[in-house]
Amino acid sequence: MHREYEKEIQELLGKMTLEEKVGQLNHLCPTTYGAFAFSEEELIQQMREGKITFQELESMRLPQQDCREEDIRAGRVGVYAAVGRKEARRLQKIAVEESRLGIPLLFGRDVIHGYRTITPIPLGESCAFDEALWEQTARMSAREAAYDGVGLTYAPMVDVSKDARWGRIAESAGEDTLMNARYGAAKVRGYQTSDPSRPDTIAACVKHFCGYGFVEGGRDYNRVEMSEQRLWEDVLPPFQACVEAGALGVMPSFNDINGVPSSVNGWLLRDVLRKEWGFAGTTISDANAVAECITHGVCADAEDAARQALTAGMDVDMSSGCYPNHLKELVEAGQVSENLLNEAVANVLRVKFSLGLFENPYGILEEDPQPFLKPAYRQLARQSARESMVLLKNTGVLPLKPETKLAVLGELAADAGEMTGTWALDGKGEDCVGVLEGLKARGARCTYYASVAQIQQADVLLLVLGEKKCDSGEATSKTDLRLPPEQRALIRAAAMMGKPVVAILLNGRPLVLGELLGCADAILEAWHPGVEGGNAIADVLYGAYNPSGKLTTTFPNASGQCPCYYDYTPTGRPASSFQCTSRYLDVPMEPAFPFGWGLSYTTFSYEGLKVEKQENRIVLGVTVKNTGNRAGVEVVQCYFRDPVARRTRPVKRLLDFRRVPLSPGQQEQVCFQIPVEQLGYYDERARFVIEPGEFVFMVGGNSRDVLTTSIVL
Ligand code: BGC
Numbered sequence: 001m002h003r004e005y006e007k008e009i010q011e012l013l014g015k016m017t018l019e020e021k022v023g024q025l026n027h028l029c030p031t032t033y034g035a036f037a038f039s040e041e042e043l044i045q046q047m048r049e050g051k052i053t054f055q056e057l058e059s060m061r062l063p064q065q066d067c068r069e070e071d072i073r074a075g076r077v078g079v080y081a082a083v084g085r086k087e088a089r090r091l092q093k094i095a096v097e098e099s100r101l102g103i104p105l106l107f108g109r110d111v112i113h114g115y116r117t118i119t120p121i122p123l124g125e126s127c128a129f130d131e132a133l134w135e136q137t138a139r140m141s142a143r144e145a146a147y148d149g150v151g152l153t154y155a156p157m158v159d160v161s162k163d164a165r166w167g168r169i170a171e172s173a174g175e176d177t178l179m180n181a182r183y184g185a186a187k188v189r190g191y192q193t194s195d196p197s198r199p200d201t202i203a204a205c206v207k208h209f210c211g212y213g214f215v216e217g218g219r220d221y222n223r224v225e226m227s228e229q230r231l232w233e234d235v236l237p238p239f240q241a242c243v244e245a246g247a248l249g250v251m252p253s254f255n256d257i258n259g260v261p262s263s264v265n266g267w268l269l270r271d272v273l274r275k276e277w278g279f280a281g282t283t284i285s286d287a288n289a290v291a292e293c294i295t296h297g298v299c300a301d302a303e304d305a306a307r308q309a310l311t312a313g314m315d316v317d318m319s320s321g322c323y324p325n326h327l328k329e330l331v332e333a334g335q336v337s338e339n340l341l342n343e344a345v346a347n348v349l350r351v352k353f354s355l356g357l358f359e360n361p362y363g364i365l366e367e368d369p370q371p372f373l374k375p376a377y378r379q380l381a382r383q384s385a386r387e388s389m390v391l392l393k394n395t396g397v398l399p400l401k402p403e404t405k406l407a408v409l410g411e412l413a414a415d416a417g418e419m420t421g422t423w424a425l426d427g428k429g430e431d432c433v434g435v436l437e438g439l440k441a442r443g444a445r446c447t448y449y450a451s452v453a454q455i456q457q458a459d460v461l462l463l464v465l466g467e468k469k470c471d472s473g474e475a476t477s478k479t480d481l482r483l484p485p486e487q488r489a490l491i492r493a494a495a496m497m498g499k500p501v502v503a504i505l506l507n508g509r510p511l512v513l514g515e516l517l518g519c520a521d522a523i524l525e526a527w528h529p530g531v532e533g534g535n536a537i538a539d540v541l542y543g544a545y546n547p548s549g550k551l552t553t554t555f556p557n558a559s560g561q562c563p564c565y566y567d568y569t570p571t572g573r574p575a576s577s578f579q580c581t582s583r584y585l586d587v588p589m590e591p592a593f594p595f596g597w598g599l600s601y602t603t604f605s606y607e608g609l610k611v612e613k614q615e616n617r618i619v620l621g622v623t624v625k626n627t628g629n630r631a632g633v634e635v636v637q638c639y640f641r642d643p644v645a646r647r648t649r650p651v652k653r654l655l656d657f658r659r660v661p662l663s664p665g666q667q668e669q670v671c672f673q674i675p676v677e678q679l680g681y682y683d684e685r686a687r688f689v690i691e692p693g694e695f696v697f698m699v700g701g702n703s704r705d706v707l708t709t710s711i712v713l
Contacts, residue, residue, distance in 0.1 A: 005353035009346045015101060016075075018338075021345045022327045024078035025310075027108065027284060027318040028071075046470060075099045076324065078348055079152075079284065079316055082109035088149025089362055096361045104361035106352055108284070110425055111153035111202065112171065113137075115144035116372035117531055118420045118427035119381050120388040121472075121508055122157065122183070124527025126173035127549040127598070128387035129635040129657050131186045137384050138190025140377050142202045147364045147371040148426075151355055152203040154251055154284070156187035158238035159208055162565035164556060165218025167476025170422050170508030170528075172213065173238075174552030175565045175595065178654045180238035185245035192246055197356030199364045205249030205284055206242040209262060209273070210235050212253040218562060219477045224255045228686040229647065231257070240277055248281040248351045252314060254289050261296045263289045264305075269313030281354075282347040284316040285309070291320035302326055310336055315344040373431060378532055385529035385536030390549040391599040392523040397460065397500045399543025399601055406446035407458035408436060409490060410465055412506050414448060421528025422473025422508055431531045435464050435504060438534025442542055452493040461494045462541075463487075463503045465516070469528055472508025481512040481559040488515065495519040504537055510555040513592060525551075543601060548633035548659070550598035550702065558587040566595035566703045567650040596637050596654075596702035602628030602664065609699050609707040618674040622699045622707065624660055625667035633661045638672045639698040639706065640679060645691050647683055652703055672699075676713070 013021070046052050071077050072094045082088065088107050095105045113119050119137045128134075138156075145153065157171040158180040173183035184206060191204040211231065215222035226235070239250070250273060252262035262268060263285055273279045290309045291302060299305035306322040307330050317323035330336040352358065391398070400406070412418055413436050417429025439446045446462070449455055465487045470476070482488065492515065494501050503520040505511065508528055516523065524547070526537050539545040556564040561584070575583035583589050609622045624636055638656045642649040656672045680690035692713055700706030 005350055008353060008358075009349045012101065012103070012349060013342055013345060016345070018328050018331055020075040020101065021341055022323060023074070023076040024103065024345045024348045025316050025327065026077055026324045027079035027316050028077050029081040029287065029319040042470070051470070069094055072105065073098045075101060075103065077105065078103075079106045079108055082107040082148070082150045085147065085149045092361050103349070104352060104357040106151045106348075106355070106357065107149050108152045108154060108205070109145060109150045110155070110423055111141050111145045111150060112155050112157070112423040113141075113421070114381070114424065114530060115141045115148065115150070115426050116428070116431065117141070117144060117377040117381050118424045118431070119384045119530045121170045121421040121423075121528045122172055123170050123174055123508065123553060124388040124529060125384055126179055126183050126552040127390050127527075128384065129550055130387055130659055131182055133384055133387060134183055134186035135190040136380060138187045139193070140380055142191045143200045144372050144377070145202050146200045147368060149363060150202050151357065151363070152205055152249060152351075153191060154205045154207055155191070156184045156204060156242065157207050158184035158242060159210070159213035159253075160234050160238065161213030162563040163213070163218040164481055164510040164553065164564070165477055165479060165559070165562050166213065166215060166220065167472045167478070167509065168212070168220065168474055169510075169553065170472040175554060176552060176567065176654050177234050177237050179552050181241035184238045184242040188242050188245040188247045192248065196246075196248060196354050197359070199356070199360060201355070203248035203281075203351055203355055204242070205251050206239060206247045207251035208253030208286060209239055209250050209268065210253055211257045211262070212255050215255055220475050221254050224257045226257055229682045232682045232686060236272070243273070243277045243279050248354055250279065250281065250283050251286055252283060252289070254286050254292065256296060261289075261293050261298060263314055264293050264298060264308040264312045266312035274313065280347070280350060282315045282351045283313060285314050285318045285320065287318050288320045290314065290317045290322045303330065306330060307336055310340060310344060315347045373531070381530050382532035382536050382539070385526070385532050386539050386545040388527055388529065388549050389536065389540050389547050390525040390551055390597070391540075391547040392525050392593055392597070393517070393520060394522040394599050397502055397521040398524070398541060400460065400502075400541050402443070402542065403445065405457055405459045406439070406444055406462050407455045407460070408439065408446050408448045408462045408464065409452065409494065410463050410487065412466060412468075413464035416534065418469050418506065419529055419531065419533035421469045421530070427531065433532055433534035435534045435537055438536070438538040441535060442538040442544075444538065444542070452490065452497060455497065458499060460500045460502055461497060463490060463494055463501060463520070464506065465491070465503055466505045466507035466511070467509070469508070479559060481510070481556065481562070482514055483511060483516070491516050491519050502541070510553050512556060512559055517592060525549075543630075546601045546630055546632045547598065548600060548635060550596050550635045550637070551593055552595065554591045554595050555593040557590070557592045560584070561587055561591070564591050567653050569648040569650055594702055594704045596635075597704070598635070598702065600632040600634070602626055602630040602632040604632070604634045604662070604701055606700060606707050609697070609709045611697050611709045611711045613711060613713065616676045618676060618679070618695075618697070618711065620672040620674065620697055620699060622670050623667055624662070624670050626662035626664055629664045631661070631663045633659055634701055636660055636670050637700060637703065638674070639703060640674075641696045641698070642679060642681070642691070642693070643696055644693055645681065647681060649681060652698065679713075
């Protein structure tokens with residue numbers, strides 16, 4: 001974190017009036033639709049489709065916060081929702097040239113998985129297990145967004161979530177802590193680079209700090225009850241990794257943990273984030289979250305919410321109005337110390353200095369005739385989509401032969417606009433290549449049918465199934481994870497035709513696939529794959545790209561199995577066929593597909609797993625061989641277990657992974673170097689310990705099928 005601006009910050013603070021200080025903490029949003037991840041246009045569309053009523057649409061509209069020019073001129077706004085290149089420049093000019101101190105505005109935007117060039121949803125992209133890719137796609141979105149006047153993105157989202165009922169599972173890197181840490185840090189590097197003052201960077205505001213992925217019952221915004229151990233071991237490490245990677249912002253979460261909403265949680269925002277981790281950037285509240293502490297029942301009114309949030313360490317109030325309406329009076333009345341206010345303002349100014357806004361408030365100056373969706377960007381989006389796809393099942397029908405006559409079924413095949421998935425605010429349906437277009441571009445012999453009954457000539461039935469984009473993301477919790485009834489009927493009808501069935505899944509969360517598991521000869525999980533989705537799907541179907549993605553989220557067998565995840569701790573009565581064991585009567589304990597699962601068009605073998613300790617590292621070696629007849633990439637996964645400890649430890653936990661490209665017959669010695677520290681845990685008093693004893697290590701191509709070895713430390 002860049003602390004070299006302290007002199008300038010203090011000088012500026014010395015000149016600021018109370019009102020100007022409060023202004024820096026005010027994040028205005030011109031029109032906010034509740035806390036929803038939809039634009040006004042999309043909500044109106046939903047209303048037209050009868051999904052929401054007019055009253056519901058209106059109830060989502062928060063008070064319009066028109067930013068009047070005189071507010072900017074008077075220094076009453078510090079952060080503003082992005083408004084596009086031209087308007088951003090106009091407003092910035094007012095801030096810089098016409099306000100008393102010329103402090104630039106910072107423009108924030110949800111750039112979650114691409115700006116205009118939409119890449120797969122984060123849950124999808126995490127399945128690539130490719131840190132270089134994660135960084136490159138973040139770099140690409142930063143360039144596009146920065147060109148359009150964006151200075152900060154509310155991303156990456158690194159909420160570990162083990163519950164597919166929660167629609168926001170689409171937005172992070174899945175159920176595993178290490179995955180979220182690696183993914184988040186790569187994104188921070190991509191958005192900010194090592195020099196965030198470059199005009200083509202944007203600040204990363206990592207969210208949602210923290211525990212949001214553990215909302216009770218998977219119901220969005222719900223309460224969170226969590227042990228200190230889970231907090232330290234599962235939830236916090238990805239945030240710490242992002243802070244260490246230099247994230248300039250942190251967004252506290254909506255939820256409470258054990259009764260305290262994050263927006264007013266001083267222990268989290270001051271003790272953990274600042275003191276323990278040394279975070280020197282700024283905290284920005286989630287939309288309206290400061291005011292929502294009143295409905296949580298921990299603040300009496302807006303004034304109390306402003307007082308508690310600022311005191312806890314919330315620097316910026318996004319759109320709730322509590323700070324602009326009350327902070328000045330609270331400081332004047334001595335209820336909030338001016339020092340605390342100064343600290344918060346300094347944090348915001350530090351981010352603005354770090355971004356180089358004082359030297360160049362306008363970002364990328366040169367006009368670019370094609371700032372978005374450049375051919376190279378599309379190419380990267382296609383690569384990212386291909387790497388994200390997970391081949392769940394394949395009896396050999398894939399890859400398809402060019403001459404195969406394909407009957408394509410399912411509404412989603414013909415709806416390119418659905419490819420963007422959730423949180424693609426600046427993505428446009430017309431930019432997307434849908435499944436049908438992708439197949440046609442590849443020269444596939446395919447026909448699109450509205451019903452199975454019409455199909456006579458086809459060799460293979462291609463069912464395009466899944467969820468619409470509005471079915472995952474914020475406020476989209478579900479209790480039933482099965483495919484919709486009409487899709488289940490389609491599957492049954494297709495199965496009756498006696499022809500091979502291939503299913504493509506477009507979705508934002510693990511689904512319960514039910515009869516599809518048996519009926520389909522191949523299942524390709526494509527997630528919501530972004531603007532190049534259709535091309536990428538065709539690449540994989542026809543074998544131009546050999547699939548290599550692995551699941552970062554477990555697929556349950558039934559909705560009632562949630563939360564369903566791989567790194568659970570053992571009970572005293574592990575599930576078995578005996579009656580009094582930890583199991584359900586009506587579903588198997590195993591998931592439909594485990595964490596790390598994913599097939600290829602070739603096969604890989606694992607041999608000769610060895611372990612030794614070298615200084616303070618565990619060194620593991622294994623030989624991985626491509627035993628098939630196609631080149632492919634294997635994601636080699638390394639897990640461990642501490643079988644006896646004072647606290648019960650997960651049956652398996654991911655330690656590291658490696659993407660290994662192998663040509664047919666080629667083998668490679670893959671080596672993992674694991675710092676011993678990674679084997680430690682938080683004891684019953686939340687002290688970090690590494691206990692001596694036996695440690696078991698597992699290496700394989702998924703979390704279930706592994707080679708095992710152990711060592712005594
Ligand atoms: C979401 C955040 C998002 C913010 C601003 C909130 O409703 O929880 O993830 O960054 O809105 O759009």
